Amino acid sequence: MVATYLKRWVGNRILNRTSRKGGLDLLKMRVFPAQVTLPLRRQGLDPLPALGEARETDPVHRLAHVFGITVWMVTGHAESKAVLADSTNFSNDVRPLVGSDPNKPSEGIGGLGFTDPPDHTRLRKLLTPEFTKRRLARLEPAIEKIVNDQLDLMEAKGPVADIVADFAFNVPFLLIADLLGVEEQDRDRFRALGPARFDLSAGGIGVFGSASESRDFLFEIVRKQRANPGDGLIGSIIKAQGDDLDDVELGGLADGVFLGGYETSASMLALGTLVLLRNPEHFERIRTEPGAVDHIVEELLRYLTVVQVAFPRFARHDQELFGKQVKKGDLVAVSLSGADRDKNVFGDDAEDFYPRRASSAAHLAFGHGMHRCVGAELARMELRAAFLALAHRFPDLALAVPEEQLRFRELSIVYGLETLPVQLHAAKTQQAAG
Numbered sequence: 001m002v003a004t005y006l007k008r009w010v011g012n013r014i015l016n017r018t019s020r021k022g023g024l025d026l027l028k029m030r031v032f033p034a035q036v037t038l039p040l041r042r043q044g045l046d047p048l049p050a051l052g053e054a055r056e057t058d059p060v061h062r063l064a065h066v067f068g069i070t071v072w073m074v075t076g077h078a079e080s081k082a083v084l085a086d087s088t089n090f091s092n093d094v095r096p097l098v099g100s101d102p103n104k105p106s107e108g109i110g111g112l113g114f115t116d117p118p119d120h121t122r123l124r125k126l127l128t129p130e131f132t133k134r135r136l137a138r139l140e141p142a143i144e145k146i147v148n149d150q151l152d153l154m155e156a157k158g159p160v161a162d163i164v165a166d167f168a169f170n171v172p173f174l175l176i177a178d179l180l181g182v183e184e185q186d187r188d189r190f191r192a193l194g195p196a197r198f199d200l201s202a203g204g205i206g207v208f209g210s211a212s213e214s215r216d217f218l219f220e221i222v223r224k225q226r227a228n229p230g231d232g233l234i235g236s237i238i239k240a241q242g243d244d245l246d247d248v249e250l251g252g253l254a255d256g257v258f259l260g261g262y263e264t265s266a267s268m269l270a271l272g273t274l275v276l277l278r279n280p281e282h283f284e285r286i287r288t289e290p291g292a293v294d295h296i297v298e299e300l301l302r303y304l305t306v307v308q309v310a311f312p313r314f315a316r317h318d319q320e321l322f323g324k325q326v327k328k329g330d331l332v333a334v335s336l337s338g339a340d341r342d343k344n345v346f347g348d349d350a351e352d353f354y355p356r357r358a359s360s361a362a363h364l365a366f367g368h369g370m371h372r373c374v375g376a377e378l379a380r381m382e383l384r385a386a387f388l389a390l391a392h393r394f395p396d397l398a399l400a401v402p403e404e405q406l407r408f409r410e411l412s413i414v415y416g417l418e419t420l421p422v423q424l425h426a427a428k429t430q431q432a433a434g
Contacts, residue, residue: 035063035064035066036063036064036066036071036333037411038050038051038054038063038073039051039073039075039308039309039333039335039337039338040308040309040411040412040413040415041410041411042337042408042415044408045271045274045275045303045304046351047308047335047337047338047341051075051335051337051338051341052075052338052341052351054073054075054338055075055076055335055338055339055341055342059074059075059076059079059322060072060073060074060076060079060321060322060323060324061073061074061075062324063333069329069330069331070326070327070330070331071330071331071333072321072324072326072330072331072332072333073333073335073338074332074333074334074335074339075335075338075339075342076322076338076339076342076344077339077340077342077344077345077346077362077364078342078344078345079321079322079339080310080334080335080336080338080339080364080368081339081364081368081369082322083313083321083332083334084310084313084334084364084367084368084369084371084372085368085369085370086369087116087117087369087370088316089315089316089317089319090313090314090315090316090332091116091313091314091316092113092114092115092116092120092311092312092313092314092371093114093115093116093314094114094311094312094314112124112127112253112256112371112374113256113311113371114311117370120370120371121370123249123252123253124370124374126237126240126241126245126253127253127257127374128374130233130236131374131375131377131378132377133377136377136378136381139175139179139378139381140381140385142175142178143175143381143382143385144385144389146170146171146174146175146178147171147385147386147389148389150166150167150170150171150174151167151389151390151393151394153166154166154167154424155393155424158424158425159423159424159425160400160421160422160423160424161421161422161424162419162420162421162422163269163270163273163420163421163422164266164270164416164417164418164419164420165419167269167386167390168266168267168269168270168273168420169191169262169266171265171266171269171382171386172261172262172265172266172269172382173187173190173191173262173266175261175382176257176258176261176262177190178232179232179233179257179261180221180232180233180234180254180257180258181221181225181230181231181232181233181234181235182221182232183230186217186221189217190217190258215251215252215255218251218254218255218258219247219248219251221234221251221254222234222238222247222250222251222254223247225238226238226247233254233257234250234254237250237253238250257374257375260373260374260375261375261378261379263414263416264306264307264379264414265379265382265383266416267304267306267414267415267416267417268300268301268304268306268379268383269383269386269387270416270417270420271300271304271306271415271416271417272297272300272304272383272387273387273390273397273420273422274399274403274406274417274420275300275303275304275353276296276387276391277397277398277399277422278353278403279353282296282355283391283395283397284391284395285355286387286388286391287388287391287392287395292355293384293387293388294384295355295356295360296355296387297380297383297384297387298355298360298361298363298380299353299354299355299357299360300353300355300383301360301363301365301366301383302340302346302357302360302362302363302365303340303352303353304365304415305336305337305340305363305364305365306365306414306415306416307336307365307367307413307414308335308336308337308412308413308414308415309333309334309335309336309337309413310333310334310336310367310371311367311371312331312332312333313331313332313333313334314329314330314331314332315327315328315329315330315332316328336364336365336367337415339364340363340364340365345359345362346359346360346362347359366379394422394424394425396425396426396427397422397423397424397426398422398423398426399420399421399422399423400421400422400423401421406418406419406420407419
């Protein structure tokens with residue numbers, strides 16, 4: 001009791017200092033109020049029961065009132081789609097809450113997720129042609145090679161390997177580095193910048209501090225490629241747009257591609273492998289049933305929804321939102337993981353993993369509306385190739401530790417596993433032990 005009281009008192013003191021002199025500044029926050037973290041907390045693979053209870057009784061739920069800002073949580077599928085698609089009544093511009101230094105571009109908030117039209121429209125048009133199915137088809141051989149190379153390394157390291165460190169993070173990292181055109185000598189530094197960007201355990205200081213470091217690095221890459229454009233995405237945009245796009249805007253676009261294509265895919269690969277180990281019949285289906293991987297990947301996207309909340313929306317004016325009175329400036333957080341367990345869309349067994357579900361593709365794992373993930377199809381290609389190859393290479397893959405020993409991220413926008421130790425050839429291991 002005393003420890004809990006002291007922790008709360010210290011937290012409140014820090015938060016009060018953060019909110020003085022001009023309102024809330026996320027860059028100075030050392031801790032986020034516990035009451036606003038509900039959509040980021042889980043029990044194993046599942047959102048907290050309280051999230052489901054809120055969806056059933058109050059799909060637009062007043063979550064908290066902190067620093068003069070009311071925070072709303074939207075958990076219903078229909079309500080979430082409506083908010084995500086509405087750029088007339090809601091803004092994605094978070095800059096009023098970030099007191100960054102205008103003389104330090106890396107502290108700015110860039111990228112598509114925090115940008116409103118017309119800037120969002122202009123910037124997204126630069127990326128969209130690079131992520132069409134036709135353009136992405138050229139990446140299939142590269143994806144297959146990256147996946148198989150990593151499986152070769154796992155095989156050599158075995159008989160026990162860590163899916164997280166040895167496979168799940170390496171595959172999307174190498175692909176995104178190739179896609180952006182990051183040179184070999186810069187990749188070690190690049191690799192370390194992803195996970196901290198979504199970790200809220202250190203408050204806004206941790207998140208935005210990591211963001212600043214990441215953008216500094218990408219600005220360096222952009223400046224290098226201004227002088228000598230490469231064959232990757234950054235070089236292609238420079239060649240096509242020339243001076244029409246400044247380094248901050250291009251760095252922000254590259255940052256968005258990096259974040260959307262690295263950490264999220266890595267978490268999906270690791271958590272998806274755990275789900276398939278829990279459900280070995282579907283792991284077998286991937287190996288033996290043509291086309292099964294497509295449905296399994298779609299259901300994994302819905303069931304896991306690793307990006308737990310969408311980019312924050314801010315009410316542009318006083319309005320009624322599904323019966324609730326939302327004031328101008330209120331923050332509306334859409335719980336994607338909550339919406340993707342909505343029984344009204346996915347059935348009474350929405351809490352279960354069921355790849356034969358007809359409605360799986362209605363998920364919001366990639367968001368919805370104009371801010372929907374531009375790299376959604378690339379992510380699907382990556383996941384299908386990775387799970388297919390994994391199922392064929394290691395058909396008797398098994399956990400190497402009891403599941404209760406696995407550690408999940410405690411407070412992260414992108415949910416994930418810390419490690420996933422596996423036996424690559426469990427049957428052979430058992431025979432040898434016998």
